[in-house]
Amino acid sequence: MEQVYEKINRLLGDVIRPGALWARNWIQKRRNLRADRKERFIAGLLNFKIQGEEVVNVPNFFSLLRPFLVLIAVIMDLYAVPQYFTLSIIAIALATDKVDGAWAEIDGKTAFGAFLDPICDKISLFIIAIYFFDRIHYWIIFPLLTIEVMLFIIALVGFFLQGTQKKERTDFRSNIFGKVKFFIQSLGIIAIAIQFIDVANYLFLFSILFAVVSIAVKVYTLAKP
DSSP: OHHHHHHHHHHHHHHHHHHHHHHHHHHHHHHHSSSHHHHHHHHHHTTEETEEOOOSSHHHHHHHHHHHHHHHHHHHHHHTTOOHHHHHHHHHHHHHHHHHHHHHHOOOHHHHHHHHHHHHHHHHHHHHHHHHHGGOOOHHHHHHHHHHHHHHHHHHHHHHHHHHHTTTTTTOSHHHHHHHHHHHHHHHHEEEEEETTTHHHHHHHHHHHHHHHHEEEEEEEEHOH
């Protein structure tokens, strides 16, 4: 399963490599600008760091774009915009989950990016869950969101430990079980958007299994000395 995931990432990376390299050079040039106040502001923004790493980069932009697009899709559905428009926005939002990972392979992975990516997944899921609250069974949605909160806390603890204790084996980033979980949840989001409510509920229920395994792996890794 993980080999298939990595192969997809490599194929996607080959497609976006020229754009990724161009964007990296563009950002790098502007990090060194100091000519006037506007350029100093841009350079300061691009040089903003967390735990010694620049956080303003293209992969993080795609990660942050995901919940924003999901929110736009929800608003479009609320105002009865034609379904194919809403589905297109949702499809683009879900596709950013692959693009940011493949782009990071080229641009360089960062600890903050690995932390931000699954957090944006959770925000996207929460937006969908809140909007479609009356269409998802309560005995599915409450355990699902509770587990997502637990995963967020574990990710936050892992990120904190890496920054303060320089603990190399912290596993705050998404593991293969977390990636499969979000893929199943993505199918559930699409299903609920096209009114396949029962299918969506079964998919969200199935994703809980992978979420529990993901938590177990993360807790085990954090607990190791």
